[in-house]
Amino acid sequence: MDEFALIDRFFANRGPVRADVRLGIGDDAAITRVDAGSELVIATDTLVEGTHFLPGTVPRSLGYRCLAVNLSDLAAMGAEPLWCTLSLTLPDGAADWVGSFAEGFMELAERFEIALIGGDTVRGPLAMTVTVHGRVDPGCAIRRAGAGAGDGIFVTGTFGAAAAGLASLRSGDAGAGSVARFLYPSPRIDAGRSLVGIASAMIDVSDGLHVDLARLLAASGLGATLAIETLPLPATAEPGRAVELALTGGDDYELCFTVPADRSEALELTACDWDCAVTRLGETHAESGLAWTAAGKTYPLPATGFRHFGADVP
Amino acid sequence: MDEFALIDRFFANRGPVRADVRLGIGDDAAITRVDAGSELVIATDTLVEGTHFLPGTVPRSLGYRCLAVNLSDLAAMGAEPLWCTLSLTLPDGAADWVGSFAEGFMELAERFEIALIGGDTVRGPLAMTVTVHGRVDPGCAIRRAGAGAGDGIFVTGTFGAAAAGLASLRSGDAGAGSVARFLYPSPRIDAGRSLVGIASAMIDVSDGLHVDLARLLAASGLGATLAIETLPLPATAEPGRAVELALTGGDDYELCFTVPADRSEALELTACDWDCAVTRLGETHAESGLAWTAAGKTYPLPATGFRHFGADVP
Numbered sequence: 001m002d003e004f005a006l007i008d009r010f011f012a013n014r015g016p017v018r019a020d021v022r023l024g025i026g027d028d029a030a031i032t033r034v035d036a037g038s039e040l041v042i043a044t045d046t047l048v049e050g051t052h053f054l055p056g057t058v059p060r061s062l063g064y065r066c067l068a069v070n071l072s073d074l075a076a077m078g079a080e081p082l083w084c085t086l087s088l089t090l091p092d093g094a095a096d097w098v099g100s101f102a103e104g105f106m107e108l109a110e111r112f113e114i115a116l117i118g119g120d121t122v123r124g125p126l127a128m129t130v131t132v133h134g135r136v137d138p139g140c141a142i143r144r145a146g147a148g149a150g151d152g153i154f155v156t157g158t159f160g161a162a163a164a165g166l167a168s169l170r171s172g173d174a175g176a177g178s179v180a181r182f183l184y185p186s187p188r189i190d191a192g193r194s195l196v197g198i199a200s201a202m203i204d205v206s207d208g209l210h211v212d213l214a215r216l217l218a219a220s221g222l223g224a225t226l227a228i229e230t231l232p233l234p235a236t237a238e239p240g241r242a243v244e245l246a247l248t249g250g251d252d253y254e255l256c257f258t259v260p261a262d263r264s265e266a267l268e269l270t271a272c273d274w275d276c277a278v279t280r281l282g283e284t285h286a287e288s289g290l291a292w293t294a295a296g297k298t299y300p301l302p303a304t305g306f307r308h309f310g311a312d313v314p
Numbered sequence: 315m316d317e318f319a320l321i322d323r324f325f326a327n328r329g330p331v332r333a334d335v336r337l338g339i340g341d342d343a344a345i346t347r348v349d350a351g352s353e354l355v356i357a358t359d360t361l362v363e364g365t366h367f368l369p370g371t372v373p374r375s376l377g378y379r380c381l382a383v384n385l386s387d388l389a390a391m392g393a394e395p396l397w398c399t400l401s402l403t404l405p406d407g408a409a410d411w412v413g414s415f416a417e418g419f420m421e422l423a424e425r426f427e428i429a430l431i432g433g434d435t436v437r438g439p440l441a442m443t444v445t446v447h448g449r450v451d452p453g454c455a456i457r458r459a460g461a462g463a464g465d466g467i468f469v470t471g472t473f474g475a476a477a478a479g480l481a482s483l484r485s486g487d488a489g490a491g492s493v494a495r496f497l498y499p500s501p502r503i504d505a506g507r508s509l510v511g512i513a514s515a516m517i518d519v520s521d522g523l524h525v526d527l528a529r530l531l532a533a534s535g536l537g538a539t540l541a542i543e544t545l546p547l548p549a550t551a552e553p554g555r556a557v558e559l560a561l562t563g564g565d566d567y568e569l570c571f572t573v574p575a576d577r578s579e580a581l582e583l584t585a586c587d588w589d590c591a592v593t594r595l596g597e598t599h600a601e602s603g604l605a606w607t608a609a610g611k612t613y614p615l616p617a618t619g620f621r622h623f624g625a626d627v628p
Contacts, residue, residue, distance in 0.1 A: 022353060023457065027533075028390040028518055029357035029448070031455050034348040039336060042431060043343035044399040044445060048438030076342040085358040087443045117356060120443075124362030129401045129434075129443040131358060134343075141345050143337065204342055219341075 004090075004121045007098050011086070014102065015109040015116050021083060030117035032083055034135070040082075041134040041141055043073035049126040054169055059097045061183035062128065063104030068185050069206065070132040071112060072253040075192030076204035078142040079134030081114040089124040112189055140196050144219035147201035147258035149286040153224055154267070156188050156255045157276045159209050160242055161234040163249025177236050185253035186276070192255055194270040202257035208248040210301060213256050214290040220258070223289040224282060228299050232279040247292065247301060258284060318404075318435045321412050325400070328416065329423040329430050335397060344431035346397055348449070354396075355448040355455055357387035363440040368483055373411045375497035376442065377418030382499050383520065384446040385426060386567040389506030390518035392456040393448030395428040403438040426503055454510050458533035461515035461572035463600040467538055468581070470502050470569045471590045473523050474556055475548040477563025491550050499567040500590070506569055508584040516571035522562040524615060527570050528604045534572070537603040538596055542613050546593040561606065561615060572598060 012025040023031040034040060047066050049055055067084065074081055086105065090098070109116060114132065165182030168174070188204075195202060203216045209231075217223055233242045254276075259267050271278045292299040326339040337345040348354060361380050363369055381398065388395055400419065404412070423430060428446065479496030482488070502518075509516060517530040523545075531537055547556045568590075573581050585592045606613040 023455070027457050027459075028387040028516075029355045029393070029446075029455075031391070031450070032354045032356065033452070034352070034354060036350040038348070040346045040348060040354075041343045042346065042397070042399065042447075044401050044432055044434055044443075046401040046403060046434045046436050046443065048403055048436055051437050073342040077345070079343070083356070085356065085445055087358050087360040089360060089362055089441060118358055120358055120360045122360050122362055123365050124441060125439040127403060127438060127441060129358075129360065131399055131445040132343075133356075136345070138347070141337070141343075143341050145341075202342075 004093050004123065007093055007121045010098060010102060011116060011119065015106045016113045018082070018113070018115040021115050021117055024115065024117045025119070032117065037138060038135040039138050039141065041074055041077045041079040041136055042131065043070055044129060044131040045069050045073065046127060046129040058183070059101040060104035063101035064108050064184055066128040066130050067105055067108045068187050069253065070130045071108070071114070071187035071189055072185070072204040072206065074132055074134040075188045076202050076255060077134065077136065078140065078192050078196040078202065079136050080193055081112045081189060082133045082135055083115045083117045084109070084130055084132045086116060086119040087129040088119065088121045089127040090121065091123070091126060136196065142195060142199050142202040142257070144201055144203050144216045147216065147220035147222055147284050148260055149222055149284055151200050151258035151260050151284050152264060153213070153226065153281045153283060154257055154259060155209070155232065155279050155281060156191050156274070157252070158232045158234045159205070159252050159254065160237055160245030160249045162251035163245045164238065166251065178234065182251055185251065187253060188255045188276065191274045191276065194273070195257060198259055198263050198266050198270065199257040200260055202255060205252045205254045205256050206250060208250045209252070209256065210247040210290065216256060216258070217284065217290055218288070220284070221288065222284040223287045224284050225291045225293060226282040228292050228294045230279065230281045232277060318407055318437065321407055321435045324412060324416060325430060325433065329420045330427045332397070332427070332429045335429050335431055338429065338431045339433070346431065351452060352449040353452050353455065355388055355391045355393035355450055356445065357384055358443060358445040359383050359387065360441060360443040372497070373415040374418035377415035378422050378498055380442040380444050381419050381422045382501050383567065384444045385422070385428070385501035385503055386499070386518040386520065388446055388448040389502045390516050390569060391448065391450065392454065392506050392510040392516065393450050394507055395426045395503060396447045396449055397429045397431045398444055398446045400430060400433040401443040402433065402435050403441045404435065405437070405440060450510065456509060456513050456516040456571070458515055458517050458530045461530065461534035461536055461598050462574055463536055463598055465514050465572035465574050465598050466578060467527070467540065467595045467597060468571055468573060469523070469546065469593050469595060470505050470588070471566070472546045472548045473519070473566050473568065474551055474559030474563045476565035477559045478552070480565065492548065496565055499565065501567060502569045502590065505588045505590065508587070509571060512573055512577050512580045512584065513571040514574055516569060519566045519568045519570050520564060522564045523566070523570065524561040524604065530570060530572070531598065531604055532602070534598070535602065536598040537601045538598050539605045539607060540596040542606050542608045544593065544595045546591060
């Protein structure tokens with residue numbers, strides 16, 4: 001058995017055991033059961049060294065983060081996590097590295113009771129692809145399209161800390177408080193699930209609040225004009241760059257969603273149980289386009305938001 | 315919209331349309347429906363340049379092959395293909411390259427009516443990860459474990475042509491007849507599905523017949539002693555190396571399976587409809603281990619079979 005087969009065994013029999021998994025790692029494929037009256041929600045995301053994370057990033061963060069960014073997609077649909085697969089491409093099979101990577105991955109898998117049911121470990125430039133599966137009641141998944149004119153626009157948490165953390169890592173300051181927000185984002189699974197039947201549209205914010213909210217509005221055929229004074233900024237934000245980082249920084253993995261006026265009370269009730277803040281940014285309008293104001297005047301945005309693949313990280 | 319977003323659009327609205335896909339590419343996740351009375355079969359495989367294929371490989375083959383190797387895993391479980399996701403890591407977003415890649419991918423997707431429901435396109439060293447989903451009736455998936463002592467051992471097709479094709483490619487002879495067997499393997503979906511209720515255990519042969527049959531036997535707690543004279547070799551095989559390539563060459567993506575004696579007739583009946591040969595290699599025995607004979611004497615194998623990640627391809 002070679003080093004990569006050993007790594008596969010390292011991941012087998014780890015993490016949550018679920019009754020709906022009939023066969024996990026070790027055969028040509030996994031076998032799962034789906035309850036009648038469920039729809040499956042499926043998402044996949046890849047992280048590549050030099051594009052999505054800096055060379056030398058601690059392996060525990062990579063293991064955690066490659067699952068977190070995928071769970072965030074499930075959160076944005078209002079789905080309950082079920083199972084995932086992991087494809088890990090490694091330059092070599094260093095056992096220590098893989099041990100820490102698996103620790104980060106399994107920490108998050110345990111928290112959200114998502115079973116690792118299969119995968120692949122191959123040699124090549126460092127990268128990881130995770131595919132996640134979740135469930136919703138039929139017709140209950142929350143899409144980007146679905147917002148109505150006049151719906152309130154809300155976000156979870158704060159914006160800009162992950163981008164500030166990445167900037168600190170780039171400049172060699174791994175001790176900055178915001179670094180953890182980049183390395184260990186919190187997928188908003190509980191908030192997302194509790195928004196089923198309340199939110200009319202939802203997206204997770206991975207590429208920056210401006211770009212992702214604009215996507216939601218475009219999918220719903222709407223627009224909005226919002227005041228930057230409403231943006232929830234991290235307590236530690238640098239005043240000079242806070243708004244720019246919040247709007248275009250990326251990697252926050254918060255939720256952005258719309259709620260019709262007659263469900264505002266339901267939102268208030270359910271948000272009491274969340275472990276994160278919820279902030280109302282304003283409301284949608286029928287005219288398309290997303291604009292921002294500062295002290296009532298148009299706030300000019302940089303031409304483009306954050307794009308992972310627009311430029312390499314380092 | 316940047317080049318990678320354009321590529322994503324290139325894959326959207328392509329390939330088979332399925333009634334069980336409620337939402338495909340374009341949101342945070344896809345939404346699918348699963349019939350009551352189904353179990354899902356899920357597999358994932360990654361191909362990396364320099365490890366699984368030579369630099370400069372024609373993109374149509376890469377698109378075809380990254381789906382084919384995954385469909386082969388579904389075939390080995392006896393599953394019916396449903397949906398897949400594709401994560402494509404590209405050094406740049408060359409439109410011509412992506413067009414040919416998508417052509418190869420969609421050709422196979424159409425043939426097996428598997429819907430592309432989501433994915434990710436990112437910048438980085440050339441690689442592709444596909445995750446496939448299939449269905450079986452509850453409890454009907456064919457695993458590696460399950461063979462009984464005395465069951466017949468069978469294979470589809472012939473062995474060794476893919477490895478011969480790879481060797482030709484390496485030596486610059488892209489015109490050799492066997493090259494197509496490496497570039498465009500045929501996943502044995504129809505044969506695999508028709509073996510439900512007939513085969514007691516099954517595996518697809520990706521790493522060489524010896525290694526993969528040994529895995530099936532080990533999972534079933536059995537062994538076998540087989541004569542190399544029974545091996546189905548390609549008509550064009552080089553006599554000197556044919557047996558070694560057949561046993562250890564890899565990349566054949568044929569099926570290897572066991573059938574209890576009382577289902578041999580059922581196998582004969584169903585195999586009439588296949589578009590590939592079926593060959594009986596011998597039978598399992600209770601003692602563990604897989605050995606080969608030539609003219610009745612022990613046939614010595616090379617120490618290890620083909621391992622993608624044991625050595626780089628070039």
